[in-house]
Amino acid sequence: MTFRSGFCCFVGRPNAGKSTLTNALVGSKIAITSEKPQTTRRAVRGIVNRPDAQLVIVDTPGLHRPRTLLGERLNDVVRSTLADVDVIGFCVPADQKVGPGDRFIAAELRALTAPAVAVVTKTDIATREQVAAQLAAVSELGDFAEIVPVSAINGDQVDLLAGLLSARLPDGPQLYPADVATDEDVEARVAELIREAALSGVRDELPHSIAVTVEEMQDRDDLSVIYATLHLERASQKGIVIGAKGARLKQIGTRARLAIEELLGRRVHLDLHVAVEADWQRDPKKLDRLGF
Ligand SMILES: Nc1nc2c(ncn2[C@@H]2O[C@H](COP(=O)(O)OP(=O)(O)OP(=O)(O)O)[C@@H](O)[C@H]2O)c(=O)[nH]1
Ligand SMILES: [Mg+2]
Numbered sequence: 001m002t003f004r005s006g007f008c009c010f011v012g013r014p015n016a017g018k019s020t021l022t023n024a025l026v027g028s029k030i031a032i033t034s035e036k037p038q039t040t041r042r043a044v045r046g047i048v049n050r051p052d053a054q055l056v057i058v059d060t061p062g063l064h065r066p067r068t069l070l071g072e073r074l075n076d077v078v079r080s081t082l083a084d085v086d087v088i089g090f091c092v093p094a095d096q097k098v099g100p101g102d103r104f105i106a107a108e109l110r111a112l113t114a115p116a117v118a119v120v121t122k123t124d125i126a127t128r129e130q131v132a133a134q135l136a137a138v139s140e141l142g143d144f145a146e147i148v149p150v151s152a153i154n155g156d157q158v159d160l161l162a163g164l165l166s167a168r169l170p171d172g173p174q175l176y177p178a179d180v181a182t183d184e185d186v187e188a189r190v191a192e193l194i195r196e197a198a199l200s201g202v203r204d205e206l207p208h209s210i211a212v213t214v215e216e217m218q219d220r221d222d223l224s225v226i227y228a229t230l231h232l233e234r235a236s237q238k239g240i241v242i243g244a245k246g247a248r249l250k251q252i253g254t255r256a257r258l259a260i261e262e263l264l265g266r267r268v269h270l271d272l273h274v275a276v277e278a279d280w281q282r283d284p285k286k287l288d289r290l291g292f
Contacts, residue, residue, distance in 0.1 A: 004053040006169035009081045010119075011109070012091030013101040014038045014062025017121035017152055021091065022046045022059040024152035025162050030182040030189075031059045032196035036207040038062055039199065041074060041292065043081045045183050047176050053166035054174045058085060063105050068281040070208075073292050082108075087145075087168035088116040089161075094126035094149065098137045106141035115145040115168055119161065124151040187214045190260050194228055194272070197256035198241065201248070206240060209233040211280060211290045225269045226260065231277045231290065238274055249274065 010018040014037030023029050026046035033039060040061045048055040058081050061074035082088060090109060092102050109116045118138045123131050131149050139147055146164050150157040176183065191212040198210050215227040230252075232238060242249045249272060257270045280286040 001052055002171050003173065004166055004169040005056075005172040005175050006086035007056045007058055007084070008087045008089055008165045008168075009043075009058045009060060009078075009085040010089045010091055011060055011063060011078060011082060011105060012119075012121075013099075013105065014064050016062065016091040016093050018062070018089075018091050019044070019059050021089075021119070021121060021150065021152040021158070021161075022057050024155060024158045025055075025057055026181050028181050030184065032192045032199075034196060034199045034207070036199055038064065038071075038074070038208060039196075041070075042188075043077050047181055047183075048162055048166075049178050050162060050166055053169055054176065054178075055162060055166045055169060056175060057089075057165075063108075064101065068208075069284060070281040070287060070292060073287060079108075082112060082114075085114055086170060087165055088112070088114050089119050089165060090116050090142075090144070091119045091121050092134065092138050092141075093122045094120045094131050094134045095122050098134070098141065102138075103141060110142055116142065117161075117164060117168070118142075118144040118147040120147065120149040122151060122153070123149045123156060124154050186264070187217060189263060190214050190217070190226060191228065193259040193263065194230065194252070194256040194270075197252045197259065198230055200255070201251075202240065206232075206237055208281065209237055210241075211277070213290065223267045223269055224260075224264055225271070227271045228273070230272060230274045231280060232274065233277065233279055233281065235276050238276065241274055 019031035019033045022031050025048050030046045031044045044059045046057045060078040063078050066072040120134050191214045195212040211231040218225045253272045257268050261268045
């Protein structure tokens with residue numbers, strides 16, 4: 001039996017379900033998800049081990065019409081990832097009509113040589129008729145190697161998709177040890193879990209304004225002490241995030257701490273600080289400093 005290995009990039013408009021599907025395929029939470037668009041801000045690698053293949057999935061930010069320098073940089077991340085993979089998974093949600101955003105991405109895919117598998121996501125929240133209609137609509141968008149309906153939430157067809165994507169990889173050896181789920185470092189994952197906690201319950205422009213950095217992690221006996229900063233864009237956002245008497249910030253801290261404890265497998269003390277980096281989404285120096 002030959003062994004295959006290589007890279008698959010998930011691409012799609014914001015909120016299409018790319019990160020949730022990545023986590024479902026990998027079998028553990030390596031990418032944060034939320035119902036707000038533009039949650040993912042980096043190319044996150046998740047590793048899927050199968051008896052006959054190792055499939056490295058690269059989850060990418062949603063490709064969109066950029067309004068800020070951050071948006072432009074996120075789109076650049078997607079494009080440079082796309083140029084370098086063996087197979088592409090083009091994600092389109094089943095519960096929403098195919099739109100200009102999907103057509104725009106499909107057109108970009110046509111210019112690439114890697115085969116594209118179209119994935120109709122979120123089938124659990126669509127009727128059978130909706131799914132059938134979406135499969136037909138997506139097939140009109142381009143020349144896809146396969147078109148697969150999946151649900152990352154109930155796991156329907158997820159394994160089948162892993163097999164179809166793996167079949168498109170070249171022959172090759174394992175690229176990562178079998179017990180590794182991602183190559184993201186712990187600090188980056190911790191920062192993302194804090195951002196995920198901060199995203200829940202905020203609305204409008206605020207989700208886009210939040211960035212998180214981990215300043216320091218210290219291990220003391222059975223406890224990890226983590227110092228992190230939640231960066232906002234305007235002083236007026238501070239009140240919303242901190243809440244009356246600090247109630248919301250406390251909620252964010254508790255939620256994040258529980259997620260980090262699960263990741264690290266040990267107790268965590270999280271020290272969360274809020275700072276304003278005026279208009280960081282549009283400032284090249286600040287973007288560099290925040291890691292974009
Ligand atoms: N019901 C249902 N909801 C899903 C499924 N997959 C994703 N979602 C939801 O859709 C929303 C967006 O999911 P994400 O995985 O964050 O989407 P994304 O494409 O990574 O979004 P960006 O990173 O912003 O581009 C979240 O609220 C998910 O819970 C699914 O299979 N079924
Ligand atoms: Mg995402």
